[in-house]
Amino acid sequence: MQFNTTVMLHFPDTRNASSLKIFQDPTSQIRGFYFTKSQINKVEELDYANNHAVYFLFSEAEEESVYVGQSTKGIERIKSHLRKKDFWQFGIMFVTDNHSFDKLSIDYLEYYFIQAFAKTQYSLENQDLRPSPPNVNIFNLSTLDAFASQIQFLLEAMGIAFNSVIDSTESSIEIEVFKARPPYEASLRIQDGKYVLLKGSLICKPLDKTKNWSDRGNFYNRYIRHFAQLIDSGQASVAANDSTARLLNDIEFTSPSTPAALCSGKSQNGWVFWKGLDEKRQNENNDNAFLKDEGV
Template identity: 70%
Template structure:
C-alpha cells in the first residue's frame, strides 16, 4: 500500500475551483493553484513570493505548458499576463521556510522541462534546457527528492506525466483510426476523449501565403512554432524544409489542430479526417 495525505486550503470559498493551496503535511513544499483572474489574490498569500518554480497550463486546442522559475514567487508570473496569453491556469511551488535557492529552482526548471518533453504536453518554453545545471552529487539527491514531491503534487492536481499509448498498442486494441484526406499522409485515433495524431504521420510547415491572412499572421506564427517545437523536442524528424514525420504520437483536444498541422493550412478537422464526421453524427 502506498498512500499519502494531501491538505487543501481555500482562501476564498466563493472561488474554490479557481484558487487553492495544497501541501503534503510531511513536506515544506507548498503549491498554489490559480486561474488568471485570481493572480492578484495569490500575491497577498503567505509564502507566495518566495523562491519558486511554476507551471502555466493551457487546455484549449491542445494541452500545453510553460515552465519557469522565480526568485520572487508570484510577482514574476504577473509579467506573463503581458508576454504570454496562451494559459488559463497556473501552479506555483515554494517552500514554507524559503529553502529553495537559485540553484534549486534552476535545477527544478531544467528537470521538469525534460519531464514534460516526454509527455503529450506542448512545451511553450523557447529554451528547452538541454544542458543540466552544474550540481554536485549531494545536492542533486536532495533536488531530485524535491522534484519527486512536486511531481506527486502536480499529479494530485490532475496533471498526467504518462505518455499516451503507442500506435502499436492502439492498433492491437483495434481502436478506430482515421486517415487524412488525399494527398496528406497522416492518421489519428480517438483515445479517452482526445485526438491522437499517430507516429509516422507527416506534418507540414504553414504555407507561406498564410502570413498574409487577415489574422495578422497569427496562424502562420502559431503553426510554425508548433512545427519547429516538435522537431526540436525529438518528436518529429525533418524530411525536407517544409515537411517532417512524427516519431511519437501527439495528443490534441480537437481534430482541427492536427489537421492544420498536417496540411499547413486552416482545416475543419471533422471533414479532414475521413469517417470522423460520420462517427460524430452516429454517436450524436
C-alpha cells in the same frame, strides 16, 4: 509495486473553490498554488507565495500550451505576465514552506520541466527551450531530481498529464483509426476522450503563406515552434526534406483540429480532415438524442 499517497487541499475562498486552491503532500515541504487570472491578487496574500518558485502558465485553448518559468519573488513575477502574456487561463506555482528552494533549485527545475513538457502534447510558449542543463554538482542533483519528481506528481494530481497516451495494446476495447484525407499521411484514434496522433504520421512546418494571415503570424509562429519542439525532444525525426517530419511516438491532443493543422501546415476543421470522424460524431449525437427521447 503500486504506491499510494495523500494530497491535502485547502481553499482560501470557498466562493471561488474551483479557481483558487493550495495543495501539498503532507510528507513534503513543497507547496502548490492553483489559480486563475482573476485570483492572482489573492495568491499574493497567502503564506509562502512570495518565496522562490517554479511556475507553469497553462492555456485551455484548442491547442494546449504551457509556459514554464522561475521566480525569486514568487507570485510577484507571475503578475507581470498579466501584461506581457495573454495566452494563459490558469497557473500553478510551487514553493517550499521551509525556504529550501534557492536560485540554483528553481533554475534547474525550470530546465527540467521545459524538457519534460517538450515530450508531451503541450506546446511550449517558452522562447528559450533550455537545451543545456545548468551546472549542478552531483551532491545537489539527487535532491533537485527528488523535488522535480514531487512536483511532477502534484501536477498530475491537478490533472496535468505527462504521459502522452495509454498503450492501446493493454486495452481490450477495439480502437478505431481515422486516416487523414489525401494528400496527407497521418492517422488518428480516439482514446479516453483524447485525439491521439499515431506514430508514423507525417507532420509539416506551417505553410509560408500563413505568415501573412490576419492573425499577424500567430498561427505560423505557434506551429513552427511546435514542429521544432517535437523534433528537438525526439518525438519526431526529419523526413525527406526539412519541412516535414515523421512521428516516432503517439501524441495526444484535446481536439482533432490541432493535429490536423500540424499535419497539413494550415488551419483545418479536424472533424472534416479525418475521414469518418464527423460521421462518427453525428451518429453519436443521433444516438444520444434517441436515448434522451426514450428517457434513458
